[in-house]
Amino acid sequence: MNTANNRRRRETLETIKKTFVELIQDQELDRISISHLCKKAGINRTTFYSCYDGLHDIADSIRRELEDNMAEMYRDEIENRKSRNDYLKLFRHIKDNQSLYRTYFKLGYDTQLKDFGYDANAAAEYFDNKFIRYHSEFFRAGITRIIRMWLEGGCKESPEDMMEIIRSEYRGRLTQDGDK
Numbered sequence: 001m002n003t004a005n006n007r008r009r010r011e012t013l014e015t016i017k018k019t020f021v022e023l024i025q026d027q028e029l030d031r032i033s034i035s036h037l038c039k040k041a042g043i044n045r046t047t048f049y050s051c052y053d054g055l056h057d058i059a060d061s062i063r064r065e066l067e068d069n070m071a072e073m074y075r076d077e078i079e080n081r082k083s084r085n086d087y088l089k090l091f092r093h094i095k096d097n098q099s100l101y102r103t104y105f106k107l108g109y110d111t112q113l114k115d116f117g118y119d120a121n122a123a124a125e126y127f128d129n130k131f132i133r134y135h136s137e138f139f140r141a142g143i144t145r146i147i148r149m150w151l152e153g154g155c156k157e158s159p160e161d162m163m164e165i166i167r168s169e170y171r172g173r174l175t176q177d178g179d180k
Helices: 007-026 034-041 045-051 055-073 075-080 088-096 098-106 120-126 132-152 159-177
Strands: none
Touching (some): 007 045, 007 055, 007 098, 034 045, 055 075, 055 098, 088 098, 088 132, 088 159, 098 132, 132 159
C-alpha cells in the first residue's frame, strides 16, 4: 500500500528534493528538465509525478519547509509579537542547510518575506512611530543581503560572528543617536 507517509515514499521525496537542490545550484529553473532530474535521481517519471506536480511544486515545498522551520524556531517571538533580536539560531540553521537556503534565494523567495524578525513595536518606539514601513523594508533588505553574502562566501564566518555583525550595526545606530 502506498500511503503518503510510508518510509519508501519519504525516501523518494527526499531523493527528488536533494537532486533538485543539486541541479538548481548550477542551472536556472527553466533549464532543468524533469527527465534529467529523474535520470539523476534514479527514478522514473511516473514516480516523480506521483510525488510532485512539477519543478515549481518541488521549489514550493522547499520554500514551505524553510519558512516552517523559521516559524518554529521563532514561534515564541511570533506568538508574543515581541522580538528578542536573536538571530543566532537563524544563522546556525542557515549554516546547517546552506544548499536549501541558496536554493531559496536563487528562486527569489526572499523577496516575498515580509517583516520576518522585525520588531515593529520596538521600532515604533525607537523611531517615534514614524516611517515604520521604510525602517522595516530597510531591515529586511539588509538582513537578507547579509545572509546572501554569507552564503555566497560559503558561510566561512561562524554563526556567532554573523550575530556580532548584526549587533554591531545596531550598536552603531544607537551610539550615533546618543540619546536613544
